[in-house]
Amino acid sequence: MIDQGMVWSAIIVIAVGTFAIRGSFIGLFSLIDAVPSRLELLLGFVPAAVLAALAIPSIVVADGSLVGTTDPRLIGGAAAAAATIVTDNMFVIITVGMGVLWIVTVLG
């Protein structure tokens, strides 16, 4: 039996903690005039590092192991990556990736 009071307490504490995490630097930077240049240098690497860490595992890892070379997700992801070379159009990139994913899934 789940302790209802404990669940609500956990939800509230997670919510407050998550808000504090989200607001940490938004709050801090609204108090100071300029972001220190050393920190700014670090921040310049955040988008590339985050986007790679968001995208790549979802494409090359499934069920705790690397996918095989004929895996639909890997082939779909590779097709989408190839599409990024010729176009910036997000819909085209997604359509290519999902289309190849479905085709390889059906054929496989």
Added chain:
Amino acid sequence: MDATAVVADVRQGIRDVSPILVGIAPFGLIAGAAGIEAGLSAAQTMGLSVFVFAGASQLAAIELIGQGAGFGLIVVTALIINARMLMYSASIAPHILGYRERLKLLMTYVLTDQAYALSISRFQRSDLTDAHKTRYYLGVALTLWVVWQVTTAIGIMVGAAVPPTLQLDFAIPLVFLALLSKSIDNSGRQVAAIVGAVVAVLWALLDLRYNLGLLMGATAGVLGGSVWHAVYSSGGHR
């Protein structure tokens, strides 16, 4: 304020986020259905989406609650998963604080992986004022919020009815991949991306459950890019 400009920025945000919604909708359904299956009440499941509004940590909390875990483990696990947003907060703050600082509580509440990724990619353009950036960010982030709440509610009521064979969740990494291709415009950022990807993949191979590879990979990637910069910037750009 020029209403046309506001609408244009917000509309651009909604347009850009729409491919992500294809992947977020089934995820929201799962967040709703999983809560009920694990034994949470409808109000608690909805409460997670409304108050926490961070999918991976919600699913982890739901799973742990269902397993009968204690308060401390549930809270600490969820907050560690969400610690990656420290980086988003630092990265995006300089862009969105110049306009209507009163909005900062709202902008804080709706900060997510997807809102961050889309916004920071667009903010690399130099022709955008802080007003454009703020409105774009809110267009993206609030659209995600609405879709997340609605799909959670549907998941609670009817379960997750999307056929898994469609693999709609794959649209999300594809969007991130497309944004990544635009963000690696110098060697330091390429190093950051490679280190970030490798560490995140290795972590995922060791422990798939809680998406911690994202935090580890992103942190390692930023450090890797910085070290690369420190070593090579003295000899000019390469």
